[in-house]
Each structure stands twice: as structure tokens, then as C-alpha cells.
Amino acid sequence: DTGVSQNPRHKITKRGQNVTFRCDPISEHNRLYWYRQTLGQGPEFLTYFQNEAQLEKSRLLSDRFSAERPKGSFSTLEIQRTEQGDSAMYLCASSLPGGNQPQHFGDGTRLSIL
Amino acid sequence: AQKVTQAQTEISVVEKEDVTLDCVYETRDTTYYLFWYKQPPSGELVFLIRRNSFDEQNEISGRYSWNFQKSTSSFNFTITASQVVDSAVYFCALSEGVGGYNKLIFGAGTRLAVHP
Numbered sequence: 001d002t003g004v005s006q007n008p009r010h011k012i013t014k015r016g017q018n019v020t021f022r023c024d025p026i027s028e029h030n031r032l033y034w035y036r037q038t039l040g041q042g043p044e045f046l047t048y049f050q051n052e053a054q055l056e057k058s059r060l061l062s063d064r065f066s067a068e069r070p071k072g073s074f075s076t077l078e079i080q081r082t083e084q085g086d087s088a089m090y091l092c093a094s095s096l097p098g099g100n101q102p103q104h105f106g107d108g109t110r111l112s113i114l
Numbered sequence: 115a116q117k118v119t120q121a122q123t124e125i126s127v128v129e130k131e132d133v134t135l136d137c138v139y140e141t142r143d144t145t146y147y148l149f150w151y152k153q154p155p156s157g158e159l160v161f162l163i164r165r166n167s168f169d170e171q172n173e174i175s176g177r178y179s180w181n182f183q184k185s186t187s188s189f190n191f192t193i194t195a196s197q198v199v200d201s202a203v204y205f206c207a208l209s210e211g212v213g214g215y216n217k218l219i220f221g222a223g224t225r226l227a228v229h230p
Contacts, residue, residue, distance in 0.1 A: 031216070033216075033217065033218075035218075040222070040223075041222055041223070042118075042205050042207070042220030042221050042222050042223050043159070043205075043218070043220050044220070045218065045219070048216050048217060055216070056216060056217065089157070091159065093159075100147050100164060100166055102149065102161040102164050103161070103218060104161060105158060105159035105160075105161075106158070107156070107157055107158045108157055108158070
């Protein structure tokens with residue numbers, strides 16, 4: 001199966017530490033998205049890449065968050081100086097170009113801040 | 115502002131009952147796309163259907179059907195003869211974004227519990 005792959009599945013860390021998540025999209029998909037989902041809510045958009053270019057960032061993405069997609073393939077999302085409020089499920093999705101193309105999601109990385 | 119409202123937080127039915135999940139959206143765009151996703155207990159969001167704003171034909175796929183009405187800004191989802199495996203959280207989403215309809219705006223989701 002060559003769906004969207006995210007690592008790690010779970011991350012537990014102490015407040016103030018830095019964390020990095022990885023997303024490997026479906027290979028022919030040039031669009032990649034990051035979302036955050038908290039308990040009982042729908043996913044919220046964080047950022048979007050087309051190939052290696054980061055084209056849109058949500059206001060939710062504070063200065064402590066940075067995302068990269070250096071070669072237009074996998075992407076990383078880093079959170080520096082984590083805070084309690086960062087605890088959430090971080091979802092990655094990818095799609096083919098075009099507005100009507102569905103986004104295909106990975107299983108997510110669940111972040112817990114102690 | 116773009117917004118998706120799923121007023122039903124939780125629905126509980128007995129197997130074989132029909133159930134309709136409501137979705138109301140707001141957008142100022144004339145061209146947009148609507149989606150439904152399923153999130154089973156395992157957590158992965160599974161794409162179910164996509165609809166563009168110019169196609170108001172209802173769609174049926176097996177036990178699933180979708181009713182899109184622009185006049186009421188609604189895109190409702192009906193499961194006929196529900197099964198236990200249908201138990202999940204269902205999300206309605208709106209696709210918007212300048213020049214390419216990139217990000218999805220999700221509703222809060224409706225948790226469906228189907229009991230045997």
C-alpha cells in the first residue's frame with residue numbers, strides 16, 4: 001500500500017522540548033498539507049506545499065512552528081519550545097494538483113505534552 | 115467567511131435504520147467543492163465523496179447517498195440500512211483558496227454509533 005505515511009505515530013515529550021514529525025505523501029502527489037486536530041473537533045489547516053514551495057500558512061502556525069519540503073517529496077513539521085496547547089493529532093494529506101482533487105490523509109502523529 | 119456547520123454532534127441508531135447526517139456551509143465563492151470524510155476509531159480520515167458547486171445532482175453509491183442543495187447551502191449524507199461498521203465520526207468539508215482551492219475547512223464532525 002502506498003498511502004500517506006506519517007512518523008512517528010505517537011510522540012510524548014516534556015514542555016519546552018522540540019519535536020519533529022515526518023510525512024511521506026503518495027508518490028505522484030505534488031501537493032502536501034498539514035492539519036491539526038484536537039479532541040472533538042474537525043481538522044484545522046496549518047500549511048500547504050506545492051512541490052517544494054510553501055504556498056500558504058495559517059495564522060495557527062506560530063513562530064514556533066516550521067514546515068519544510070526540501071525536495072518536493074517528504075515533508076517535516078517542527079515545533080520548537082512545545083507548550084501544553086500543542087497537544088493534538090497532526091495530520092498530513094497529499095493530493096494531485098487541481099481544486100477538485102481529494103486529499104488523502106495519513107494516520108497522523110499524536111503529540112502529548114507532559 | 116467560509117464555514118461548515120454540522121449541527122448533530124452525536125447520533126445513535128440501531129442496525130438497519132436509515133440515518134441522515136446534516137451539513138450546512140457558508141461561502142462567498144461561486145465555485146467551490148464539498149467533501150465528506152469518514153474517521154473510524156483507527157483515526158485515519160477516509161475520503162468518501164467530492165462535489166463541485168455546479169453539479170447539484172444527487173449521488174448514490176451503494177448504501178450511501180448525498181443530497182446537495184445550493185438553495186439551502188446544504189450537503190447532506192444519508193446511510194441506508196446502517197451497519198455496525200458505519201460507526202465513525204463523519205466530517206463535511208469545504209474546499210477554498212485563492213487560485214486553486216487548496217485548504218479544506220472542516221465541520222466539527224458528527225459521531226455516528228450504530229448498535230447491533
